[in-house]
Amino acid sequence: MGNNKRTGDPDMAIAISIIEDDAQARKILAGWITRASGFRLAGEWGDAESAVGLLADKKPNVVLMDINLPGMSGVEAVKRLKPAFPNTQFVMLTVYEDADHIYSALAAGATGYLLKQTPREELLAALEDVHRGGSPMTSNIARKVVQSFGQASPTPATGDHELSPREQEVLELLARGYLYKEIADRLNISVPTVNTYVRRIYEKLHVRSRAQAVAKYAHLADGNGRPTRS
DSSP states (O other): OOOOSOOOGGGGEEEEEEEOOOOHHHHHHHHHHHHHHTTTEEEEEESHHHHHTTTHHHHHHEEOOOOOOSSSHHHHHHHHHHOOOOTTTEEEEEEEHHHHHHHHHHHHHEEEEEEEEEOOHHHHHHHHHHHOOOBBBOOHHHHHHHTTTTTTTTSSSSSSGGGOOOHHHHHHOOOOOOHHHHHHHHHHHEEEEEEEHHHHHHHTTTSSHHHHHHHHHHHHTTTOOOOOOO
């Protein structure tokens, strides 16, 4: 993706904060953000505790969060910070690609999940995507999430968690990172209808975000017996 799609207006730039304990990795990420048109660096920290009290002043649109941090983990940090910053999107940038880490992060309130080997242009495109309302995930991560829907019966016996076939379709597309307009086009329905389905999904799963819905339903449909994280 070229920079021609990114605005050079500093007032319109996407503010990115970085929480990463590896100093070299943090320096590289900060350089990518600083040099990219359409972005601005809104703080960088080596641990979550240092960032907690300063994010309010930095007002980031997106926080890139490592999972394996000293002290408070990245997942715990998202769980703590997301309620305080509901309009800030948290994207995990990590080496972990196992299901437990993925679902824990999404259930905590993360909106995206990327692996650290993600190339620069893909990372910048993912940051734009999450700022527009998407849920970017490295392809094999997204595949694991989507595969969770097929590990058990499509509609698990979960009482008020049970989703209709159409709701399952909408949720699976949400898990793949589709925007509401793209879901509407794919299913040949209107955007307001997509909104209605998403609202029903949230109500049935008792969640407040796309990522939490994906994480919770993946656990409900998981045939491995892992407990559901709400």
